[in-house]
Amino acid sequence: MYRDRLRMPALWSKVMSPEQAATLFRDGMVVGMSGFTRAGDAKEVPVALAERAATDPLKITLLTGASLGNDIDRILSDAGVIARRMPFQVDPGLRRRINNGEVMFIDQHLSETVEMLRSRQLGPIDLAVIEATAITEEGHIVPTTSVGNSASFAILAERIIIEINLNHPAALEGLHDIYIPTYRPHRDPIPVVSARSRIGMTAIPIDPAKIAAIVITQKNDSTARIDPPDDDTRAIAGHLSDLFLHEVKKGRMGLTLQPMQSGIGAIANAVLTGFVDSPFHGLTMYSEVLQDSTFELFDAGKLDFASGCSITVSGAWYDRAILGIESYKPQLILRPQEISNHPEVIRRLGVIAINTALECDIYGNVNSTHVNGTHMMNGIGGSGDFARNAHMAIFVTKSLAKGGAISSIVPMVPHVDHNEHDVDVIVTECGLADLRGLAPRERAECVIGNCAHPSYREALLDYYRAAVRRGGQTPHLLEEAFAWHVRARETGSMRLPIGGLVSTTP
Numbered sequence: 001m002y003r004d005r006l007r008m009p010a011l012w013s014k015v016m017s018p019e020q021a022a023t024l025f026r027d028g029m030v031v032g033m034s035g036f037t038r039a040g041d042a043k044e045v046p047v048a049l050a051e052r053a054a055t056d057p058l059k060i061t062l063l064t065g066a067s068l069g070n071d072i073d074r075i076l077s078d079a080g081v082i083a084r085r086m087p088f089q090v091d092p093g094l095r096r097r098i099n100n101g102e103v104m105f106i107d108q109h110l111s112e113t114v115e116m117l118r119s120r121q122l123g124p125i126d127l128a129v130i131e132a133t134a135i136t137e138e139g140h141i142v143p144t145t146s147v148g149n150s151a152s153f154a155i156l157a158e159r160i161i162i163e164i165n166l167n168h169p170a171a172l173e174g175l176h177d178i179y180i181p182t183y184r185p186h187r188d189p190i191p192v193v194s195a196r197s198r199i200g201m202t203a204i205p206i207d208p209a210k211i212a213a214i215v216i217t218q219k220n221d222s223t224a225r226i227d228p229p230d231d232d233t234r235a236i237a238g239h240l241s242d243l244f245l246h247e248v249k250k251g252r253m254g255l256t257l258q259p260m261q262s263g264i265g266a267i268a269n270a271v272l273t274g275f276v277d278s279p280f281h282g283l284t285m286y287s288e289v290l291q292d293s294t295f296e297l298f299d300a301g302k303l304d305f306a307s308g309c310s311i312t313v314s315g316a317w318y319d320r321a322i323l324g325i326e327s328y329k330p331q332l333i334l335r336p337q338e339i340s341n342h343p344e345v346i347r348r349l350g351v352i353a354i355n356t357a358l359e360c361d362i363y364g365n366v367n368s369t370h371v372n373g374t375h376m377m378n379g380i381g382g383s384g385d386f387a388r389n390a391h392m393a394i395f396v397t398k399s400l401a402k403g404g405a406i407s408s409i410v411p412m413v414p415h416v417d418h419n420e421h422d423v424d425v426i427v428t429e430c431g432l433a434d435l436r437g438l439a440p441r442e443r444a445e446c447v448i449g450n451c452a453h454p455s456y457r458e459a460l461l462d463y464y465r466a467a468v469r470r471g472g473q474t475p476h477l478l479e480e481a482f483a484w485h486v487r488a489r490e491t492g493s494m495r496l497p498i499g500g501l502v503s504t505t506p
Contacts, residue, residue: 065148237274
């Protein structure tokens with residue numbers, strides 16, 4: 001019975017169908033929707049909106065926390081509803097429209113979106129669509145499996161549509177820690193002093209008079225597509241374990257390490273899974289997305305506590321981690337992403353940040369977003385929030401892609417998301433480059449020697465040696481710096497033709 005979840009009787013008259021709720025949208029609206037990496041997204045109202053657009057076309061600016069599940073981005077983009085999208089997405093159909101220039105995509109650090117809304121640099125938000133576990137007696141919103149930007153969307157929006165999802169366990173209530181920073185320029189410090197810190201409320205405080213519609217749903221989150229660990233990811237985890245043991249030996253941290261962050265995706269998840277068989281224990285996480293590896297580390301007795309802003313797991317873990325959330329609840333907090341990703345907190349806690357790169361260059365610049373420098377994949381996400389402020393900023397990638405046709409270590413990345421000043425460590429299955437305290441020429445030798453695949457290493461050394469002969473603090477052959485990417489665009493492979501040589505012109 002939904003009234004057990006809708007505990008403010010004055011709101012019972014607001015319950016309606018998704019189709020009725022979809023009539024509240026107007027052309028040109030700025031809409032904030034809940035959802036962060038396939039978790040906690042509204043599931044019925046967006047579909048009804050797309051169906052309405054088939055006979056009553058309209059376009060909106062769509063803001064979320066991160067990516068949406070249940071094919072919502074595809075459904076809305078196929079219906080021509082999305083004119084502008086921010087700050088992150090992963091849908092192939094939407095990606096195609098972005099790269100064709102049909103949808104204007106604003107790629108943004110995940111900590112910044114609501115800061116810009118709050119200071120009126122973006123917005124205002126006309127309508128928020130938020131998935132809820134429940135609505136309290138006061139009319140406040142209890143989120144589901146993510147918080148993301150939902151709290152600020154609901155607080156700042158003129159009107160709110162709430163989807164109460166009965167498929168989510170009622171036990172999710174109490175998991176969340178909703179804290180909204182005070183306004184600049186006289187903001188109070190954010191009082192998070194450990195991953196365990198609780199500083200806010202368990203529900204999103206709103207004026208219930210803003211609730212325009214309530215829709216009752218029964219649909220699960222999309223599950224993550226997470227590949228199991230393979231030899232390469234196990235090798236990457238092994239290199240990281242060796243690095244951390246070295247830090248312990250040097251007295252820079254203990255076997256409990258420092259709070260860890262891991263980006264979304266199969267490689268980062270597999271790397272953390274590797275810590276199940278490590279000597280480290282009593283670990284904590286201060287991250288965005290809590291994936292399968294979080295719960296594997298809990299069950300292995302390695303992880304004591306995890307703070308994030310969403311829970312996104314594979315189908316194999318859904319029943320255990322989501323429907324069985326009660327057993328993990330004492331060890332978890334879900335926060336707004338402006339807190340999980342806040343530079344002040346990340347730096348205070350000394351977070352160890354592990355994120356995935358598309359490619360890295362020989363000096364340590366990282367491209368996380370653009371294939372061949374031009375075509376958007378997903379977005380920068382929160383990796384920049386963490387890399388700039390972490391105790392140790394680590395980027396991981398397999399050394400090869402496309403069956404060896406593409407090297408992930410290149411002379412110069414054609415798009416920079418994280419520059420060399422924010423990157424401390426690069427790891428591939430081939431080895432680890434600790435770049436802390438190294439000058440550019442030392443960094444190049446370290447990255448090439450330790451991280452490049454042997455099939456590309458000599459070509460990288462040829463390029464670097466020729467660049468050194470030309471000179472400079474950061475030696476490059478500007479006329480050849482992107483030759484590998486041009487070759488990949490034209491032939492599908494970065495490999496030099498037989499007998500091909502890198503220029504040695506001084």
